[in-house]
Each structure stands twice: as structure tokens, then as C-alpha cells.
Amino acid sequence: MGRIEELLLILAVALLFFGPGKITDIAKAMGGALREFRKAANPEEDQQRTAAAPANPAPSALPSDSKPAEPVKNS
Secondary structure, three states: OOHHHHHHHHHHHHHHHHOHHHHHHHHHHHHHHHHHHHHHHOHHHHHHHHHHOOOOOOOOOOOOOOOOOOOOOOO
16 A cells, blocks of 8 residues: 555545535645744745745725716705
């Protein structure tokens, strides 16, 4: 039995044991933990990555083809 078959067997047993909903929660938690571990291991790299990322401007509340509403005049 190769490594892929062993991995599939382990995943099938985990799916039967935990269920599909719990597996996704476990995967999200593991991904978040790995991300935090990488941040802690290389803080300089994380700072460079955030500094190099361009800042996205806030999207306009109005569609591009519409004009702003007229101000309401109180009489």
C-alpha cells in the first residue's frame, strides 16, 4: 500500500469518526494555527509582506453611472 492509499484511509476513518462539519472546523483551526506560527517564526517577513501590499481604496457607495442625490431643502 502506497502513501496516498494510507492517507486516504486515515482521512476516511477521520471522516467517519468526526463527521464532515467537524472536519472543516478542524482544518480551519489548523490553518489559523499554522498561519500564526509562521508569523511568530518570521516577524520580519510578515512586516515586509504587509508593507509591500498596496492599499486598496474604499469602494464608492454609489455606482459609477449614477449621480449623487439632490440635497433636501426644508421650507
